[in-house]
Amino acid sequence: NAGVTQTPKFQVLKTGQSMTLQCAQDMNHNSMYWYRQDPGMGLRLIYYSASEGTTDKGEVPNGYNVSRLNKREFSLRLESAAPSQTSVYFCASSFGGRDTQYFGPGTRLTVL
């Protein structure tokens, strides 16, 4: 039982490059989330998926897209990376919106 896994752990991009962050959970959770953590800003929700087949914007969705590939997997895509997207990205999952969220270990992304 791995919980929530994220790949990659670290990534360095140049401005304008694209990449996809992968997230998978093996807890049969319905809801999945993508957050970014920046100093002094806490955890800010980028996108979430309340159930398979649905996605919704969070607080800071600009510059990102998501795909709920199936119940287990939820990916986050940066189409054209910008230095402002330098951050630590966390994926989380839960049975429902108000249930305990379980977080992955994070992806540290640097955009030069």
Next chain:
Amino acid sequence: DQQVKQNSPSLSVQEGRISILNCDYTNSMFDYFLWYKKYPAEGPTFLISISSIKDKNEDGRFTVFLNKSAKHLSLHIVPSQPGDSAVYFCAASVEGAQKLVFGQGTRLTINP
């Protein structure tokens, strides 16, 4: 518009003493509150929660207090231990919502 605020970025407490972490919120529709703990290079983990129908919830050394009239909650850790050194996030949600809103976090350091 920061709906959940943790105004102390850091707190230093001596081992064995009480640690008190504070959190304020502005949205009166919030009715469920949680605390998460985060160690460096790891994802946040759930610590304790409280529903708005209660004013206190206790779990071992951890107690969360909720003051609805002041829109304020606090986390008490007694006695504080070195392993409690971490960043603590408070979070809140509205009934029916599929997401949490997090505060900025407070870095707690327990000194031996």
